[in-house]
Amino acid sequence: MEAKTKDLWVFIETNEDGTPMRVGLELLNPGRMMADKQGGKLVGIVVGNNVAPTVEQAGIYGADQVIYVEGPEYQHYTTDAYTKALYYLVEKYGPTTVMIGATNNGRDLGPRLSSRLQTGLTADCTSLDIDEETGNVAWTRPAFGGNLMATIMCPDHRPQCGTVRPGVFKKPAEGENKAEVIKEEFHVAPEDIRTTLIEVVKEAAGELVDLEGADIIVAGGRGVGGPEGFAPLKELADLLGGVVGASRAAVDAGWIPHAHQVGQTGKTVGPKIYVAAGISGAIQHVAGMSSSKYIIAINKDEDASIFNISDYGVVGDLFEVVPALTAEIKKLKA
Numbered sequence: 001m002e003a004k005t006k007d008l009w010v011f012i013e014t015n016e017d018g019t020p021m022r023v024g025l026e027l028l029n030p031g032r033m034m035a036d037k038q039g040g041k042l043v044g045i046v047v048g049n050n051v052a053p054t055v056e057q058a059g060i061y062g063a064d065q066v067i068y069v070e071g072p073e074y075q076h077y078t079t080d081a082y083t084k085a086l087y088y089l090v091e092k093y094g095p096t097t098v099m100i101g102a103t104n105n106g107r108d109l110g111p112r113l114s115s116r117l118q119t120g121l122t123a124d125c126t127s128l129d130i131d132e133e134t135g136n137v138a139w140t141r142p143a144f145g146g147n148l149m150a151t152i153m154c155p156d157h158r159p160q161c162g163t164v165r166p167g168v169f170k171k172p173a174e175g176e177n178k179a180e181v182i183k184e185e186f187h188v189a190p191e192d193i194r195t196t197l198i199e200v201v202k203e204a205a206g207e208l209v210d211l212e213g214a215d216i217i218v219a220g221g222r223g224v225g226g227p228e229g230f231a232p233l234k235e236l237a238d239l240l241g242g243v244v245g246a247s248r249a250a251v252d253a254g255w256i257p258h259a260h261q262v263g264q265t266g267k268t269v270g271p272k273i274y275v276a277a278g279i280s281g282a283i284q285h286v287a288g289m290s291s292s293k294y295i296i297a298i299n300k301d302e303d304a305s306i307f308n309i310s311d312y313g314v315v316g317d318l319f320e321v322v323p324a325l326t327a328e329i330k331k332l333k334a
């Protein structure tokens with residue numbers, strides 16, 4: 001398909017109540033930079049039911065234009081309805097780029113849409129740029145088990161598509177909503193949706209942890225030695241109003257649920273402060289937390305590679321250092 005415009009699209013996935021999922025708003029940030037470099041509009045694409053809150057927020061967070069499709073058939077994500085709606089919009093408007101958040105639904109929609117458009121898709125990107133001259137997006141993602149980062153381009157087909165991991169980019173600053181809003185009437189008949197949603201069963205995840213939205217994360221790895229080893233980390237995190245993160249080694253050992261995992265196969269986070277206690281700094285872990293503002297590493301091994309990327313490092317036993325830190329902060333707070 002030929003691109004008809006230089007416009008860059010960000011698909012802003014909605015929750016069931018019509019509010020936006022954060023990753024859609026986050027993508028308006030690199031989207032702005034790339035649209036400006038290329039000289040096209042930044043367009044928010046919204047599909048769902050009662051999506052007024054998302055349309056509004058897309059404008060507040062910097063979209064030049066918002067195109068939306070609304071209907072009860074979009075209340076819950078289905079591959080058929082969403083692919084048909086997106087395909088219709090892409091054919092009609094001809095954007096040069098389509099970015100989708102790598103949520104569960106986004107990871108389903110992206111490949112399906114790009115395959116129908118006979119174009120390429122780079123999945124699960126962690127960094128983005130654009131070549132001003134050609135308009136080719138440089139989609140960067142971990143490859144070969146996370147041991148290197150690959151930058152992939154799609155020079156011969158349009159629109160170029162990619163999914164981008166949540167938490168990699170920060171939401172842009174709020175601004176005056178100047179977006180032009182276009183409502184598209186596009187409906188999908190029930191018989192064209194091959195799956196029927198019978199019931200939504202929320203995972204009994206026990207505790208829900210918002211790692212991606214946290215300003216402070218205190219994370220532990222194999223060095224914590226067992227489930228009880230997370231207790232001092234939790235105390236410090238609570239004191240600072242933060243949350244507890246973990247390496248995959250700790251999660252695989254069953255010491256803490258997967259919801260806490262940071263890294264290539266966990267969450268990508270960008271807090272103001274990331275404390276890594278008893279974490280060696282494997283590339284797959286670092287891939288998920290290197291964009292943190294301040295990294296503080298606590299490790300017994302002075303040669304641990306986590307020190308190479310940390311702003312502050314303490315060589316020592318975390319079971320001495322973390323409680324000492326907690327006590328000191330308590331004193332300061334008092």
Ligand SMILES: Cc1cc2nc3c(=O)[nH]c(=O)nc-3n(C[C@H](O)[C@H](O)[C@H](O)COP(=O)(O)OP(=O)(O)OC[C@H]3O[C@@H](n4cnc5c(N)ncnc54)[C@H](O)[C@@H]3O)c2cc1C
Nearest residue numbers: 221222223247248249263264265266278280284285300318
């Ligand atoms: C495809 C793939 C995907 C992966 N995805 C992820 C991912 O998403 N997230 C992730 O984290 N990993 C991931 N991994 C695993 C990764 O390669 C590492 O194995 C893992 O990150 C190691 O976890 P760790 O640092 O906790 O453990 P280790 O590497 O064993 O390090 C433990 C550290 O604790 C220190 N230590 C021990 N005791 C103490 C103490 N009392 N006080 C202070 N320090 C102490 C040690 O010196 C050591 O540096 C992935 C691997 C693969 C192949």
